[in-house]
Amino acid sequence: MTDPHRLRFPRAATAVLLSSAMAVTGCAHSNAPRNNGTDGMTDASTPQALAPPSTAAEMGRRFLKLIGSIESRDELTPELIRRVTGIVLDEVKPDELATGYASGDLGGGWRYILNFVPASASLRTGVALRFQQLHDGVTTMSAICELDFHHYHEAIQSMGFEARPVYGEIGEVRSWRYHKSDFVVGITALDPLAGESGPICVKTIATIN
Numbered sequence: 001m002t003d004p005h006r007l008r009f010p011r012a013a014t015a016v017l018l019s020s021a022m023a024v025t026g027c028a029h030s031n032a033p034r035n036n037g038t039d040g041m042t043d044a045s046t047p048q049a050l051a052p053p054s055t056a057a058e059m060g061r062r063f064l065k066l067i068g069s070i071e072s073r074d075e076l077t078p079e080l081i082r083r084v085t086g087i088v089l090d091e092v093k094p095d096e097l098a099t100g101y102a103s104g105d106l107g108g109g110w111r112y113i114l115n116f117v118p119a120s121a122s123l124r125t126g127v128a129l130r131f132q133q134l135h136d137g138v139t140t141m142s143a144i145c146e147l148d149f150h151h152y153h154e155a156i157q158s159m160g161f162e163a164r165p166v167y168g169e170i171g172e173v174r175s176w177r178y179h180k181s182d183f184v185v186g187i188t189a190l191d192p193l194a195g196e197s198g199p200i201c202v203k204t205i206a207t208i209n
Contacts (some may be wrong), residue, residue, distance in 0.1 A: 037052045059112045081114075108142070129204070152205060
């Protein structure tokens with residue numbers, strides 16, 4: 001029986017996945033102390049078995065820790081992902097370019113999907129976290145927005161990244177990119193519905209090719 005948490009990514013569909021998730025990366029070496037913005041979580045080298053996160057907030061914290069724990073994209077491996085996030089990824093099949101894991105319903109009809117893309121002739125090693133609607137008609141992320149955009153924004157900058165907004169045709173901010181040498185992370189956020197108050201929630205955070 002197929003595990004509903006395991007995702008397949010045929011080569012023909014992977015380009016669409018990577019475009020929507022912004023999921024490929026580079027990274028620079030740094031001698032500065034690492035700060036991963038995750039409020040004192042255990043170090044990535046701690047040999048403690050973790051279960052996959054069961055909340056959006058915990059998945060977000062572990063993803064930020066993953067980003068903060070690497071100095072080179074060559075360090076980004078399924079084994080490191082397992083140790084930091086608790087998620088065991090399947091091997092990438094010969095006819096695929098990526099592997100991934102999907103959670104169950106986190107609340108409000110949302111789940112997270114974690115993707116890993118190994119280096120290939122056309123892609124750099126990369127990783128992406130995105131929150132996806134399970135059902136049509138879901139219009140707000142408030143049920144899973146304990147860690148809002150400002151939390152991610154501040155955490156990534158605390159790691160030494162420079163924040164740069166990406167503007168649309170009429171001058172609106174479409175997304176954010178965070179640069180540290182050739183290591184780039186992108187965030188796409190979801191604003192509250194028109195006329196409603198509430199936090200700005202992160203829809204996708206991923207390394208950029």
